[in-house]
Amino acid sequence: MTRAGPEFRWLLPSAVADPELPGDRVRPRRTVRDWVVDICAFLAAALIGMLTADALGRTPGHSDTVLLLDQLVGAAACCAVWLRRRRPVGLAAVLAVVSVVAPVASGGFLVALFSLAVHRPFKPAVLVVGTLAVASSLLQPVVRPDPTTSFLTNAVVGTVLILLVTGWGMLVRSRRQLVLALRERAARAEAEAALRAENAQRLAREAIAREMHDVLAHRLTLLSVHAGALEFRPDAPPAQVARAAGVIRDSAHEALQDLRQIIGVLRSPGEGADDRPQPTLATLDALVAESRAAGMKVALDSRIPDAAGVPAATGRNAYRIAQEALTNARKHAPGAEATVTVTGRPGEGLTVEVRNPAPPGPVPEVPGSGQGLIGLTERATLAGGRLDHGRGPDGGFSVVAWLPWPS
Known part of the structure; x- marks a missing residue:
């Protein structure tokens, strides 16, 4: 040259x-x-x-x-x-x-x-x-x-x-x-x-894919659990069948709404793509209640006196991490009780811990992409925090994430 x-x-x-x-x-x-x-x-x-x-x-x-x-x-x-x-x-x-x-x-x-x-x-x-x-x-x-x-x-x-x-x-x-x-x-x-534009497009695609995985995996897992229950219990009482059908309907509706929102981001970025309210730490109770309604045993230990005071970005990341961890526990440890612990204070950071013991019985083979924990690690890293996960000596599994919480 x-x-x-x-x-x-x-x-x-x-x-x-x-x-x-x-x-x-x-x-x-x-x-x-x-x-x-x-x-x-x-x-x-x-x-x-x-x-x-x-x-x-x-x-x-x-x-x-x-x-x-x-x-x-x-x-x-x-x-x-x-x-x-x-x-x-x-x-x-x-x-x-x-x-x-x-x-x-x-x-x-x-x-x-x-x-x-x-x-x-x-x-x-x-x-x-x-x-x-x-x-x-x-x-x-x-x-x-x-x-x-x-x-x-x-x-x-x-x-x-x-x-x-x-x-x-x-x-x-x-x-x-x-x-x-x-x-x-x-x-x-x-x-x-051109390289910067290509890199920006790649980052946008990765962000959308990560958001789709975090949002839809939870809804689709609920659908799979209740559909499987209806398949293996055709003689269940009508009240139980009606309740499972209602959960399937609500989960399908929520999944459709989430999918419509993400497609709106792809079609018209920056033009009213974020109409629905984003989840925060204050909506973690609703997530736990939804999981319990699906038949999952979940214990919530939140030591944050004012969940609404947590910054929106930090609360949203904490919600997504807990959502994905509960989804994995429901798929890979059915019947085991999951414990969600949230601690922290301004200046020290926010810690989200989701633990579940080993499943009590045989675990069905559940297909998965293996990208959920990778996406959680990337989410925590991009937010300035860290995430650790792995199996314990008792055969259980734990996900521990720390996110910065400015004072």
């Missing part, structure tokens, strides 16, 4: 810059732009050479033979300009030496020097050839003196002209480096923006 030169390193995060530009290397075929530029360079060299030849023709002391040789050498120098892309350093060095004895070649030499400054870094090529060019401008008045002007005038004019051409070429190169640096920064910014 092409990078900007050292003078533009502040534009790029990398500390190393490659001074090479796209036009520094010879292209297999000249483009239309290359032909236009090369023709203009040839015409500029020819114009400078003709002006120099005309000035030499009006200066006394030059024979016709010398002028003819100057013109031939100048024409060859103009034709050599077409080689400036392949051999910029060698061409500029040779024309610097030739222009000492043939001033008409100065046009081709200036064009070659300009091309060298554009397509090569300042060190070492431009510096070496530039020094040789300044030396040739000082030697030319000695080898080909002009009786109408002094040596100092010729030397100063030649040196200033060489410095101007070299500086102009370096300016063009610097501008090209700046354009390339800005293009690279723009391309990198677009790539980073």
Whole structure:
């Protein structure tokens, strides 16, 4: 990848810059732009050479033979300009030496020097050839003196002209480096923006999937428990069948409402997607009552005097953790009594602990994704807390979560 030169390193995060530009290397075929530029360079060299030849023709002391040789050498120098892309350093060095004895070649030499400054870094090529060019401008008045002007005038004019051409070429190169640096920064910014958007979409999908799992798993587990009871107890009393059917109906309705809410988030994010009230720690009693209504043994030990005073985000996370832990206990330890303990105070954090002993009888094979506890751990970590889970020595299972509670 092409990078900007050292003078533009502040534009790029990398500390190393490659001074090479796209036009520094010879292209297999000249483009239309290359032909236009090369023709203009040839015409500029020819114009400078003709002006120099005309000035030499009006200066006394030059024979016709010398002028003819100057013109031939100048024409060859103009034709050599077409080689400036392949051999910029060698061409500029040779024309610097030739222009000492043939001033008409100065046009081709200036064009070659300009091309060298554009397509090569300042060190070492431009510096070496530039020094040789300044030396040739000082030697030319000695080898080909002009009786109408002094040596100092010729030397100063030649040196200033060489410095101007070299500086102009370096300016063009610097501008090209700046354009390339800005293009690279723009391309990198677009790539980073696309990456950020993709990452944001991924995080949103993970959040929605985690919320769907936490919300729907509890409802669907209730449906599974009561449907299984109806399947294995077809001779149950009508009152019990009616109660189980009512729980199934209510759970299906709640699951449908939760699913409709999440789909609304996907369809129109940010437009009334959160119409239903979110659960908090104060609604934990309702969760326990719902689990008891499903036939599960649950003991709640809440040591929070004012559950409504817990921050909404902390209470919602605590509710979801208890909900998922009760769902797992109902699936994997049916018949065992689960204990939900909530403790904490502002400044010390909120602790939610759900424990259940080993199931009293054989446990039916219940399919599961295994992502519930992983999702709880991610939820607690994102909230700034932590979550531990595992089996105890008695074969039971425990889930302990700590969530921050600012004072």
